[in-house]
Amino acid sequence: MRVLTDPAVTKISGFDLERIRKDFPVLSETAYGKPLVYLDNAATTQKPRSVIEALNEYYSGYNANIHRGVHYLSQKAGEAYDRVRVLVKDFIHAASEREIIFTRGTTESINLVAATFGRKYISAGDEIIISGMEHHSNIVPWQLLCEEKGAVLKVIPVLDNGELDLASFQKLIGDKTCLVSVVHTSNTLGTVNPVKEIIRIAHSRKIKVLVDAAQAMIHSTIDVQDLDCDFLAFSGHKMLGPTGTGVLYGKAGILEKLPPYQGGGEMIESVSFDKTTFADIPVRFEAGTPSIADVIGMGSAIGYLSTMDRKAAGMHEKFLLKEATAALEEIPGVRIIGNSPGKASVVSFVVDGLNALDIGMYLDTRGIAVRTGHHCTEPLMNRFGIPGTVRASFLFYNTGEEVRQLTESLKMAIQLLTKK
Amino acid sequence: MNHSTDNVLTMQAISEIEREIIEEFDLFEDWGQKYEYIIEIGQRLPELDAAFRSDSYRIKGCQSSVWLNCHHRDGKLFFDADSDSTFVKGEIALLIRVLSGQAADAIIGADLAFIDAIGLRQHIAVSRANGLASMIKQMKLYAVGYKSGESHVR
Numbered sequence: 001m002r003v004l005t006d007p008a009v010t011k012i013s014g015f016d017l018e019r020i021r022k023d024f025p026v027l028s029e030t031a032y033g034k035p036l037v038y039l040d041n042a043a044t045t046q047k048p049r050s051v052i053e054a055l056n057e058y059y060s061g062y063n064a065n066i067h068r069g070v071h072y073l074s075q076k077a078g079e080a081y082d083r084v085r086v087l088v089k090d091f092i093h094a095a096s097e098r099e100i101i102f103t104r105g106t107t108e109s110i111n112l113v114a115a116t117f118g119r120k121y122i123s124a125g126d127e128i129i130i131s132g133m134e135h136h137s138n139i140v141p142w143q144l145l146c147e148e149k150g151a152v153l154k155v156i157p158v159l160d161n162g163e164l165d166l167a168s169f170q171k172l173i174g175d176k177t178c179l180v181s182v183v184h185t186s187n188t189l190g191t192v193n194p195v196k197e198i199i200r201i202a203h204s205r206k207i208k209v210l211v212d213a214a215q216a217m218i219h220s221t222i223d224v225q226d227l228d229c230d231f232l233a234f235s236g237h238k239m240l241g242p243t244g245t246g247v248l249y250g251k252a253g254i255l256e257k258l259p260p261y262q263g264g265g266e267m268i269e270s271v272s273f274d275k276t277t278f279a280d281i282p283v284r285f286e287a288g289t290p291s292i293a294d295v296i297g298m299g300s301a302i303g304y305l306s307t308m309d310r311k312a313a314g315m316h317e318k319f320l321l322k323e324a325t326a327a328l329e330e331i332p333g334v335r336i337i338g339n340s341p342g343k344a345s346v347v348s349f350v351v352d353g354l355n356a357l358d359i360g361m362y363l364d365t366r367g368i369a370v371r372t373g374h375h376c377t378e379p380l381m382n383r384f385g386i387p388g389t390v391r392a393s394f395l396f397y398n399t400g401e402e403v404r405q406l407t408e409s410l411k412m413a414i415q416l417l418t419k420k
Numbered sequence: 421m422n423h424s425t426d427n428v429l430t431m432q433a434i435s436e437i438e439r440e441i442i443e444e445f446d447l448f449e450d451w452g453q454k455y456e457y458i459i460e461i462g463q464r465l466p467e468l469d470a471a472f473r474s475d476s477y478r479i480k481g482c483q484s485s486v487w488l489n490c491h492h493r494d495g496k497l498f499f500d501a502d503s504d505s506t507f508v509k510g511e512i513a514l515l516i517r518v519l520s521g522q523a524a525d526a527i528i529g530a531d532l533a534f535i536d537a538i539g540l541r542q543h544i545a546v547s548r549a550n551g552l553a554s555m556i557k558q559m560k561l562y563a564v565g566y567k568s569g570e571s572h573v574r
Contacts, residue, residue, distance in 0.1 A: 032450055032451050032452065033450070355483075355484065355504050355505040355506065355507075356483065357483040357484050357505045357507065357508070358459070358505050358506050358507045361455060361507055361543075362455065362459075364543075365450075365451055365452035365455045366452070372483060373483040374483075387483075387504070388483055416456065416459060417459065417506055419463070
C-alpha cells in the first residue's frame with residue numbers, strides 16, 4: 001500500500017509512518033483478500049509488537065500469581081506488575097502510585113467510583129451532573145446510583161456543532177451537586193471538552209469531578225495534576241494495550257476515605273470472622289488476582305507511547321482528519337456530525353436517505369473497518385435526531401491513502417445503495 | 421412425530437427453495453458480490469403497507485428495525501416486511517422466499533441451513549447489529565401462535 005503522510009510532519013520531525021506501521025502486525029493483514037484499512041481505533045487500537053511480545057514473555061517466562069508468593073517467579077511477576085503502576089503514574093503525572101488503581105477498563109473504573117464514592121457521599125435529593133455526549137458507561141452507573149439513593153441526574157446540553165453548552169453547565173451546577181462526571185474526548189463526535197474549565201468551576205464550589213479519558217489517552221497528553229481532576233478513568237486497550245486493562249486515578253486524599261469496592265483476596269489486611277480490616281490504597285480497590293499479563297502489556301504500551309514523537313503523531317492525526325473532512329464534505333448527501341474546533345481524529349457522518357449499517361457493511365466488503373450505529377451514545381444520537389452514524393476514527397498509524405480509500409469506497413456505496 | 425402428508429410436502433418445498441438459494445450464491449466469488457446481491461433483492465422487496473410500519477409490528481435490532489406482518493390463507497402463512505436497512509431487507513426477502521406460503525408446522529420445523537451454507541451467518545452472527553435471529557424467531561412465533569389458535573395472525 002502507498003503510504004501517504006503529511007509532508008510537513010515528515011519534514012519537520014522525521015515522523016516515519018512506514019516504520020511505525022511495521023510495529024503493528026495486524027496492519028499488514030488482509031480482509032477478504034484486500035489490504036486491511038483499520039479505521040475503528042476509537043473502539044480499540046491495534047497493538048504494537050512490543051505489547052504482544054510482553055504478553056508472550058510473561059506467559060512463557062515468568063507466569064506466577066503475585067504479591068503473596070515467596071518464590072522467584074512470583075517475585076519477578078510481582079515486580080513487573082508493580083512497575084506498571086509507576087509507569088502509569090508518570091504517564092498521567094499523578095503525585096503518587098498510590099493513586100493508581102488497576103481495573104478492567106473505563107467502565108469498571110466509573111462503576112468503582114459510583115460504588116464507593118457514590119455509596120458514601122451521595123444521598124436522596126443530591127445531584128450528579130454528566131453531559132449529553134456521554135458513553136453509556138458514564139450514564140448507566142449514575143442512573144443506577146440515582147435510583148438506589150433517590151439522587152437526581154442532570155445533563156449538560158450539547159450544542160449543534162458538538163460542543164458542550166458551558167453556559168448551561170454554570171446554571172445546572174448548584175448547592176445540591178455532589179459530583180460532575182464528564183467525558184474528555186467524545187467517542188462519537190471527537191469533541192475535546194474544556195475539562196480543565198469544568199473542573200475549575202466545579203472546584204470553586206468544592207464539587208468533585210470525574211473525567212472519562214477513555215478516548216483522550218491516545219490522542220492527548222494527560223496531566224492529572226494540571227487538570228486537577230479528582231478521578232480519571234481510562235482503558236488500556238484504547239491506548240495500544242491489551243483488553244481487560246484499565247485505570248482509575250483518584251486523588252489519594254479522596255481514595256483514603258472511600259470504602260472498599262469488591263471484597264476478596266488482595267484487598268484485605270487481615271480477615272477474621274469477627275472483623276476484617278482492609279489494605280491501604282490502591283490495593284483496597286483491587287480484589288482478586290489481577291490481570292497480571294495484561295497489566296504488564298499495558299506497561300509496554302505506555303513504553304511505546306513514551307518513546308514515540310507524540311507531537312508529530314498528533315500532527316499526522318490532524319492531517320488525516322483534515323483530509324477526511326474535506327473529502328467527505330465534497331460528497332453530496334454526506335453530513336458530518338460534530339464540527340467542534342480542535343476535535344480529535346474521529347469523523348462521524350450520516351448520508352441522507354441511507355442506513356449507516358448498509359454503508360458500514362459495504363465498506364467492510366472493501367476491507368475497510370469502520371463502526372456504525374449509536375456508538376453507545378444513544379442520548380447523543382437522539383439529540384441530533386438520527387438513529388446512528390458511520391464513524392471513522394484515525395490513529396497516527398493510518399495513512400492519507402487509507403483516508404482516500406474510505407472516501408472513494410463511500411462514493412461507491414452511495415451509488416450502489418441509492419440505485420433503484 | 422406424525423406429520424400429515426401435506427406437511428411433509430411443504431418441508432420438501434422449503435428445502436428445495438433453500439437449495440436453489442444456495443446454488444445462486446455459489447455463483448458469487450466473494451463476500452462483496454454476495455453483499456451486492458442481497459442489497460439488490462432488498463431493493464426489490466415489495467413495499468410494506470404503511471399500516472404495518474408501527475411499533476406493534478416492529479422488531480428492534482441494535483442498528484436496524486424490521487417491521488414484520490403475517491397473514492394466513494388456506495392454512496398457509498404469508499409474510500411481508502420492511503426495514504430501514506436495505507441489507508436487512510435483502511435478508512428478509514430471502515427468508516420470505518423460503519418461509520412465506522408454507523404451513524405453520526413447516527415454518528416451525530425449518531432449520532434454515534441455507535443461512536450457513538451461503539456464508540451469511542459468518543458475517544452477521546458475531547454482530548448484534550443485525551437482527552436476523554430475531555426475525556426468524558418472530559416468524560416462527562407467528563407460526564406457533566397460528567397453530568395454537570391464539571394468534572394475532574389475521
